[in-house]
Amino acid sequence: MKLDVEGKPVNTVPTPAQITRALKSLRSYSKSSYASLTDDSGNYVQVAGGGVSCMIERFECGAQRWRAFHNKPSPVRPDGTILVFRAGNIPMRSDEWFMADQVVEVFLAFLSGTPYPPFVHWRLAPGF
Template identity: 45%
Template sequence: MKLEAENSPVIADVSQAQLIKTLKKLKSYGPSSFACITDDEGNYVQVAGGRFTCFIERYDAKSKRLFRGYHSNSSTNFEGGTLLSFGGG
């Protein structure tokens, strides 16, 4: 598996410790706002944001299906919604 994160070098054969360290650094603002881990078949999980606002998406290469995470209960901190802003377009 390879790990890519904004403003970081690509890590091939990523370890669990490297993955955790990278994910803990993610923030909706700042130098690293998104990361993606991809396997040899093209399946991936990508995340953006961090701390209080985040986005997660998984792609299954075999079925070509995309799954996005969501929470059915709105956050009391952001009852009217919130704008997520990430680097990388």
């Protein structure tokens, strides 16, 4: 596994504690607004944003890219709200906004090869 955090050296043997610390330090307005965790086959999970404004995606080699969503749409972020971070602007649906603690759970499930948390669901990412 390798943990890649924008603006930081790649960590080729990340521990759960290092992943947690890195994800909780992300901010959409800082020099670290993106992170990914990639396995040896090239499958990955990635996050953009930080804090209470995170977007999660996963990719499986030879398959598809999916965007995470949940069953509690944001009442303050309607469909079409833009996630702005250093790598660009992404239009989001109201049920695609996650908090950093939830992102940590998804990344640690990917790291350990266990099922994703029950609060996360997946749909094809836009453009796929």
